[in-house]
Amino acid sequence: MAELSYIEAINSAMREEMERDHSVFIIGEDVGAKGGVFRATDGLYQQFGEQRVIDSPLSESAIVGVSVGAAMYGMRPIAEIQFADFIMPAVNQIISEAAKIRYRSNNDWNCPITIRAPYGGGISGALYHSQSVEALFNSTPGLKVVMPATPYDAKGLLKAAIRDNDPVLFFEHKRAYRLLKEEVPDEDYVLPIGKADVKREGSDVTVITYGFGVHLTQLAADAVEKDGISVHLLDLRTVYPLDKEAIIEATSKTGKVLLVTEDNKEGSIIGEVAAIIAEHALFELDAPVMRLAGPDVPAMPYAPTLEKEFIINEQKIEKAIRELAAF
Amino acid sequence: MAELSYIEAINSAMREEMERDHSVFIIGEDVGAKGGVFRATDGLYQQFGEQRVIDSPLSESAIVGVSVGAAMYGMRPIAEIQFADFIMPAVNQIISEAAKIRYRSNNDWNCPITIRAPYGGGISGALYHSQSVEALFNSTPGLKVVMPATPYDAKGLLKAAIRDNDPVLFFEHKRAYRLLKEEVPDEDYVLPIGKADVKREGSDVTVITYGFGVHLTQLAADAVEKDGISVHLLDLRTVYPLDKEAIIEATSKTGKVLLVTEDNKEGSIIGEVAAIIAEHALFELDAPVMRLAGPDVPAMPYAPTLEKEFIINEQKIEKAIRELAAF
Amino acid sequence: MANKRHVALGLTDDDVLEMYRTMVLARKIDERMWLLNRAGKMPFVISCQGQEAAQVGAAFALDRNVDYVAPYYRDVGVVLAFGMKAEELIASGFGKAMDPNSGGRQMPGHFGQKKNRIITGSSPVATQVPHAVGFALAAKLEGKQFVTFTSLGDGSTNQGDFHEALNFAGVHKLPVITFVENNRLAISVPYDKQVASENIAIRAKAYGMKGYKVDGQDPLAVYEVVKLARERAINGEGPTLIEAETIRLTSHSSDDNQSVYRSEEELEEIKKNDPIILFGNYLKEVGLLDEEKIKAIDDEINRQVNEATEIAEKAPYPKPETLYDYVYEQ
Amino acid sequence: MANKRHVALGLTDDDVLEMYRTMVLARKIDERMWLLNRAGKMPFVISCQGQEAAQVGAAFALDRNVDYVAPYYRDVGVVLAFGMKAEELIASGFGKAMDPNSGGRQMPGHFGQKKNRIITGSSPVATQVPHAVGFALAAKLEGKQFVTFTSLGDGSTNQGDFHEALNFAGVHKLPVITFVENNRLAISVPYDKQVASENIAIRAKAYGMKGYKVDGQDPLAVYEVVKLARERAINGEGPTLIEAETIRLTSHSSDDNQSVYRSEEELEEIKKNDPIILFGNYLKEVGLLDEEKIKAIDDEINRQVNEATEIAEKAPYPKPETLYDYVYEQ
């Protein structure tokens, strides 16, 4: 075991997969000599050379589209989108192509591509370097969307994504990169894509969230625990397609559900979670489903006053938990 | 009053707006001499000339991006995307640009663009000419997404969209084009964007849907009425942002809610509708929220057997209503 | 007897007769599908008619045992040359389960068949260009000796993906051939409302690659330039952009009516450039065909298309419950 | 005394001194923002340093009373010339409410100011190019006599939007100037891993438009070619693509550290091409400046930047409750 930060976990997952399988390669903007703008690919260019750690031209649709081609041939590309906000030009290649290749060819072809991108705010990144974009892809059968919450999860899920024979979007929270650290096994391991994970057992209020929201909820849960409020915390891990059984089970644990996302509210991932509950666990509920999310404004602004007003933090979560507990 | 088909209503809305306001123009693929692949712009090229009915190159991002520029200058472009499926290359211009222009400039600039596109299946259009893509845009503050159900609504809402000072996506169901006909006033009128519309008053089961689903639900409601089941039908009309009050009110009318969309289920518009209900009208419910949608497969296939299996129709809706009524 | 141009290109008499047969087969499959469409039996058709010489000339210049192709919807000639069968193409028009492209899931013209190295395609135009570049990148990374060929229409060269993919290929000097079948129309939109450059081949300059314009009605001319491009690619000399000037003889698709935007005279005029007649004339000049032999070929291919139609028509549709298969690996 | 090149171009002595002052002001605002960043007071800076001559030369060639500009994040020189004030730029770095670009909502470098005809911009590169073409289309539709100018970096010319927009402009012969500031880097990626064509100007051929390559360290050379492009545009002769060869003196942004991917020697080398020194030399040669005058200008601009900093620093942040404003018209 070694203590790894979230970004080190991601870096080592890529390194190990590249050592294990020569068909794995990395492609993206500034992933080479610079090692990525967040340094997620640090050292890989030096270790594997410019053939397998490719500094691509500034063209997201080509980054994904070329990777899709290479993946159909049999390679396992890891495509980095520099910021999740800049995935937009590649939407056609992701939704029309990667996600539909197996289905449209009736299983003749497949597309084992992993697309990584840093998401989330709280770093003065303003409108276009702070977004949560997962909701854009949560209606795209054929695609999987993974958003790990911890270093351990990040490493095991990224390895699973790289080995997956279908396309996987992998979103990493920028604030998690250097803030979150934990012990991670030295041995090879993978975690199952498509399965949620109970991060905390509790009996009063269920919180369902994902990504960096898990860390914030842990802080909030610690705080309310002092007042005897026990939080059950389900980490979705894979936000598309959702793990329905786990959602239903977590709901029935407490009958009071708080859904949390850093994304703006309407149309976000947690809307679908609420729908699953309303459909399948209605009679388990003791209180209306509560949603805590960013406000419905286009994106998180730059000014510190506005960023703070926008962003979900442990205090806002704590307040919502207390409110729900008191219902 | 004159009886107009859905597509005639759309055509006349554009014609009248172009006559009224010289800053309105049309741009898209084959909108000129051909009058559009569905003939929505029929006759407009002849009436207004090639300057105002522009056959653009085959570049969706340019169609939208150039329109965004013209709109910022003060024009009112109506951009046609030939099939909703082909909006993907323009996602960056829609989500990163059009939707954020007012907000990012702190109200200094705005972007009065209307983007029209035919959506929906049942015409042997296969994977890429049948999709419902509205869920892609239902988490995009700054944007409005309108999906009219009838000729009358189509005309009044399209005029409202063209006059709106913010960007509006306007999705028209291909099967509605020639199938639906009704009396439409000769005088100028607009309908409010952002407001849902009760299309049928009833007391047993509430159906909430939009677009072509409204027509199908009317057929189903007629069928069950014979057996004494009374359907309350709310047409969302604007699917983003949603009319929360109307959803809550419609829910409380019957306590039994069926949500219908032709889109695949997970992550669709009706997920957010269910979430609103779970959040704000939980105690009005007498039965779990029921969702009827396409299956979670990438898109509607070509083979008649598969298309039929995929698509929502009046029989499937009728069956669901009966089930819910019996709950 | 006229100059045997094909011999100078290294093609045997059998080769060119095979090319001719492939062109005729493509044409007759296409014509049959229109008939079936007009009879209400086939929901949709999109045609190769007028572009067969470009397609077959190009495909024959590739190594059909190792190269990959990412064709576009008109490329019946390309996929036939790469091993797809007449009945498979017709079955795809019906949407039958035996369709190897998609099992009846996609419209006809959305080709894909892994065993013949035909890369699965979709409807949004030009998305296949980065895919082809990705295959070429894989060839380079894995040190494999194959070339990837992709094709598209003139209008489609205005998509961002064309630009991004060709730049990528140029930067990395990848073994990929981009083949533009320029019929000077994109549905109803004519070339001069569509493409700003004087021709398509010149766009190669923007990507530091070789660009060639070639008469797409002459399969031998096309063969020559694609062959050259393939050699350059295999020798590590990088990608090539080829523009084949061609014609569209039919409406854009069975849903279109070209008489709305094309004059009678124009339609009469282009018929003079029917590549099957032109190539037939060449084969007559060099003594490989005569009217009788042409008739024999026509008859034989008609028989083939009849049989194919029967097989395809009798074949079952996919079972409804298969709708749910293969969303993910299973 | 040396040849007064600027007079031949129709520029007065006052004009070129004003150009020089604008360049120095851009530089000093930028330097100040780095200081504030390093002092922990400003979250982010992205620089114009090294590109001031290209920016100011281009802006002065436009009609700053009627033309529209869609600049990119480095264009401090362009927006200053178009009327943005020093304190406004610095306020935008802080994210203060008085920032005219966005009221503190966007990072610095995301320009926009309607009253000065500066079109609002975003972060995803090249999206402004179709916008500029849209303004040019509006000019044509409305019969208005103005030109739209847009700029971007060399790396950004590989985005699909660049291609689609320039083709559109070419087809419709629109009055738009696309100005590429080629500093041969995109963050850390060098030109030859980025752009396949031998230069950027040659890409004009793909769009049937004029293309020019110009020394971007010489504001007069840039002025000349932009002036010419503007005249052509106003005369209905269509769009122009201009490549200004320039240098990036700083790291990509305050979040970057260029020593990881750029050698000491390279950095030393490019400093010799500092456009402010070069243009200062020219102005000395023609007798408009001497060391003393330069010092006076520096002092005056330092004072101006000090004052601007004070105003911006004292200005309030936007109120939290304004977060909810202007999602839609209200």
Ligand SMILES: Cc1ncc(C[n+]2csc(CCOP(=O)(O)OP(=O)(O)O)c2C)c(N)n1
């Ligand atoms: C992205 C996208 N937009 C629009 C369409 C609809 N469409 C299908 S073919 C076509 C015209 C293509 O013209 P061209 O590339 O010249 O090929 P051609 O059909 O002439 O061979 C259009 C607009 C599409 N398939 N994809």
Ligand SMILES: Cc1ncc(C[n+]2csc(CCOP(=O)(O)OP(=O)(O)O)c2C)c(N)n1
């Ligand atoms: C679509 C998109 N992808 C990635 C980025 C991140 N990014 C910002 S600037 C930049 C490099 C731009 O290089 P270039 O166009 O040459 O301009 P320069 O900064 O050199 O002036 C990148 C990759 C972005 N802003 N937008």
Ligand SMILES: [Mg+2]
């Ligand atoms: Mg064409």
Ligand SMILES: [Mg+2]
């Ligand atoms: Mg650069």
